[in-house]
Amino acid sequence: MTRSRLNPLRLASPLLVVSATVAALVGLPVLSVLANIFSGGTGATWSHLAATVLPSYVGNTLVLCLAVGLGVMAVGVATAWLTTMHSFPGRRVFEWALVLPLAMPAYVLAYVYTDFLQFVGPLQSFLRESFGWSKADYWFPEVRSLGGAVSMFIFVLYPYVYLLTRAAFLERASGMLEASRTLGLGPWRGFFRVSLPLARPAIAAGTALALMETLADYGTVSYFGVQTFTTGIYRAWFSLGDRIAAAQLAAALLLFVMLLLLIERGSRGRSRFHDTTGRHRQRAGRPLPGWLGWLASALCALPLTIGFLLPAYLLLRLALADGQARFGEHFFGMVRNSFLLAGLTAVIAVALAVLLAYGARLSRGFVARTLNRLVGLGYAVPGSVIAVGVLIPVSRLDIWLAGQWQEWFGGNPGLLITGGIAALIYAYLVRFLAVALQAVSTSLAKITTNMDDAARSLGLGQAATLRRVHLPILRSSLFTAGLLVFVDVMKELPATLVMRPFDFDTLATQAYTLASDERLAEAASASLAIVAVGLLPLIALSRQIARRRR
Missing domain, CATH: 1.10.3720.10 (MetI-like)
Incomplete structure (x- = not known):
């Protein structure tokens, strides 16, 4: 009592x-x-949105989520499986370095690759000079498009799936795989029938995180001209001056996020994923002989290079060009x-x-x-x-x-x-x-x-x-x-x-403003500073991954 x-x-x-x-x-x-x-809102605003851009908001958002979800799952699961279960050249470096793209915001990646891949950029200029081509002699994909936005998100956000899936493979897969081999399952059948089902909650959680970051993004989709719910909120608020319509679009986006979370939770159902072997030793990794080992290295190097190494180099090169103008008094005020x-x-x-x-x-x-x-x-x-x-x-x-x-x-x-x-x-x-x-x-x-x-x-x-x-x-x-x-x-x-x-102004707003004005070289210093700060927690995380289970 x-x-x-x-x-x-x-x-x-x-x-x-x-x-x-x-x-x-x-x-x-x-x-x-x-x-x-x-709320009632302004009927004229909704009539204008419904007649012009609302269908594209819905369609682009759905396509973006579907493509990014499939992409981050493919890249994240593949790299996690290779670095956890196999031994190949560079594996010890890749297992911690593959998280580095998290330091690169998607909108910064968009600015860098727009400068690098545009018609007057370094890559196309090199191709024309090397082969004597003119504009009509070749086709080159347009980076500022829905497909370009999908690529930016995939190579920045796949580490969410990689981190959680690799942890699941380390904690659950080793003992269960050894048991499956005694039952006659080979490496591929063991992956699809044992390891992948055990890692399903981790894959779903990592993909959900990546999709929420995709829905929250404004800089990338706005810069690439892709109409989504996020860009619609800004348009209704600033261009049309209708706060009620902006709030209603925000509510629709919020309900979309809630639906995403419910789908992720419901996909598990009543399934439970436990490893009862009690064996959590670090695997030495099955050696991949000859060209298979180098192929695994190339597959791991590709997302790391696209998502971090190449854009970091390009940012540094742009920032160092005319450095005094970039790192002036205004820059340090933004810092x-x-x-x-x-x-x-x-x-x-x-x-x-x-x-x-x-x-x-x-x-x-x-x-x-x-x-x-x-x-x-x-x-x-x-x-x-x-x-x-x-x-x-x-x-x-x-x-x-x-x-x-x-x-x-x-x-x-x-x-x-x-x-x-x-x-x-x-x-x-x-x-x-x-x-x-x-x-x-x-x-x-x-x-x-x-x-x-x-x-x-x-x-x-x-x-x-x-x-x-x-x-x-x-x-x-x-x-x-x-x-x-x-x-x-x-x-x-x-x-x-x-x-x-x-x-x-802050570093993020300055990078966005300058990039929107096509002053990509001037946006490089602010973007580089954001990336440098983002590296701090990843360095600590990478060191922890490198020491894990050794």
Whole structure:
């Protein structure tokens, strides 16, 4: 009876109140977008969209998702299988280097390859000079097209599938494959009948992540002229000036993402994938003799070269050309703005993640776990949707605050929230708080509860236990969580374009603006800086992969 009387107090604990408040703030933009589904809006805007571009929004988005999904699965599964189950020249390098394309945002890749593959670019110029061709003598694929956008996404996002699938092969496949060979299954039959079914949840999860990143992208599809829901949101908001129509398009995109998540979850059904052999030794890898080994090396080198090595070289070459003009005072001002936004967001995100994770650890109840899962949904929402969802309620709050200020003190203070970076940081937190929460929660779960009991026996309260016991242990995990959020904010383009204050440029917005003006060489320095920052967490991740199971 005493225990039941204490449960309401536990539910009303300060940490749980904080969790509920954060979950409500994270969910507010999504609810704001969904609330506009049945709003009247401007009929003329919808009539114009339906008659002109809405069918292309739907068709291009579906084709993009289908092609990118198949592409990342093919590249990710093939490279994961080769580096896990076989031995060939360069395997030890490829197993960690294949994650490097994650440091290259898709829109940066689009800018680089447009400059490299266009008619006056280095490749076509070399071909014409070498063979004496004119424009009418040869055909060359158009990179700024739907097919070009699909290629950019595949070679940037396949590491999601590669990482999760390789982990599944390492953890589940080795012992089961040995058992299958005793039953007469060869390498190919063992792959299709044992390894691939065991890795199915990992493949589905990695593909879902890649598709959510594809749906969230604006820079690539906009630059290539591909009409999708994301570009439609910007067109309705800025070109047509109809915020309700923009919110309704954002709601349609959000429902599309939710449908994608439901399909991924439902595809598993009641299937369960367990390895009961208890054997998790690192495989030496079946040697691939002669030309087969070199073919495997070439297959692994192809996505790495297209997704990272070649564009990094091209960016560096463009940035070093006329370097003083590229790395001037304006450039360092953009670096300062980018680091300010990313640094503030990372610090706040880590602090909130610690409170949320620690609150769930103390309560160990359904409410705390549910609130943390609601916070985690923010990462699945595209930045364009979050921007629309934040601006609608925050701009109304801004107008109300300005009216109250004028009534109380006189004078018009302007836009107090949306006029600065506060609303933009709020949008970043909605989008990326889940990244910090996942990292902190995973590390906190590894700390035994016996430490909490020991601290309590020494007279330490909850706050003191967190400060003196948990935080020192979590130091490296907190740094990793902050670094991941920092890099994600540096690369984020859609929300930044919509919500940045006037005359407040970041590296991402500068790269997009210059590339849109066809000033690709000038966009190289900002793009290169984004890639360099993105390499920081990948270096740590690559070193961890290289040491794994050795």
